[in-house]
Amino acid sequence: MAVITVPDGHAHDDGPDQLYVETRELRLQGFLLFLVSDVVLFCSFIFAYLYLRNSGQGWPPAGISRLDVAFAAFNSMVLFGSGCTMHYALENWKHNNFNKYVACMVATIILGVTFLGGQGYEYTTLMLKDHVTWSGSGIFGASFFTLTGMHGFHVAVGVIYLSIILLQSIHGTYTKDKYFGLTAGTLYWHFVDVIWVVLFSIFYLI
Amino acid sequence: MHFDWVLIERTVAAVGSVIVFVVAAVALKNDWKTPGIENQVFKIMLALLAIGGIVAFLAGIDVLGRFAGAA
Numbered sequence: 001m002a003v004i005t006v007p008d009g010h011a012h013d014d015g016p017d018q019l020y021v022e023t024r025e026l027r028l029q030g031f032l033l034f035l036v037s038d039v040v041l042f043c044s045f046i047f048a049y050l051y052l053r054n055s056g057q058g059w060p061p062a063g064i065s066r067l068d069v070a071f072a073a074f075n076s077m078v079l080f081g082s083g084c085t086m087h088y089a090l091e092n093w094k095h096n097n098f099n100k101y102v103a104c105m106v107a108t109i110i111l112g113v114t115f116l117g118g119q120g121y122e123y124t125t126l127m128l129k130d131h132v133t134w135s136g137s138g139i140f141g142a143s144f145f146t147l148t149g150m151h152g153f154h155v156a157v158g159v160i161y162l163s164i165i166l167l168q169s170i171h172g173t174y175t176k177d178k179y180f181g182l183t184a185g186t187l188y189w190h191f192v193d194v195i196w197v198v199l200f201s202i203f204y205l206i
Numbered sequence: 207m208h209f210d211w212v213l214i215e216r217t218v219a220a221v222g223s224v225i226v227f228v229v230a231a232v233a234l235k236n237d238w239k240t241p242g243i244e245n246q247v248f249k250i251m252l253a254l255l256a257i258g259g260i261v262a263f264l265a266g267i268d269v270l271g272r273f274a275g276a277a
Binding site: 069 | 211212215216218219220222223225226229230233243244247248251252254255257258259261262265266268270271
């Protein structure tokens with residue numbers, strides 16, 4: 001283990017633990033910057049959608065029925081519920097409750113997959129029953145499938161990410177003091193939750 | 207047997223969103239005084255999650271979204 005001398009003359013341990021402490025803030029800032037860039041990406045599409053929606057002849061265009069608010073509310077609740085379980089997964093990890101942590105992580109992953117299944121059901125219904133498609137239904141279809149699809153992609157990535165974190169934590173990659181991956185996973189999952197609050201509101205409620 | 211799926215979806219959404227709101231509000235209260243950048247972000251996220259619970263509840267009880275997208 002390398003030992004360096006800092007200017008005040010004291011010996012300074014430069015081992016992996018110290019490296020973790022020194023780089024944690026940088027990694028956190030980097031991850032937050034990534035989330036901000038994702039916010040910018042979603043905002044660009046959201047404002048484009050709102051602009052196009054308000055420049056048309058009515059919304060949705062004639063011939064397209066209104067979206068299923070009841071099912072979307074149910075599916076939203078599933079995703080928001082996963083945000084709660086993810087938060088308590090992190091809390092249980094911090095408080096050394098490993099079994100509860102695993103239970104909360106598994107619940108989060110299951111709820112995330114359920115949300116994706118619900119979105120798949122909604123897409124199938126829209127395409128087969130209402131004949132709304134990404135390329136064949138004008139601005140409505142393009143904006144709806146692009147934004148919700150982009151969000152769904154983020155949820156799918158999050159499910160994979162959380163599954164990897166769960167496996168890593170079971171195999172002892174994280175400790176009580178070193179769990180940045182878990183913090184980042186929780187931040188990411190909250191982010192996809194919050195984005196859905198906006199998408200749910202603008203597509204189904206206004 | 208005939209199920210009113212819309213009613214079931216709305217009921218589950220309304221009840222679930224109340225639970226989500228309470229859990230998010232309690233977590234926000236517990237984390238209120240925690241320092242650090244990530245905890246500040248967590249607080250914002252939890253507050254928005256609580257708002258999401260309210261929105262989903264209002265949609266579940268058919269207060270919001272009644273006139274949305276009327277063709």
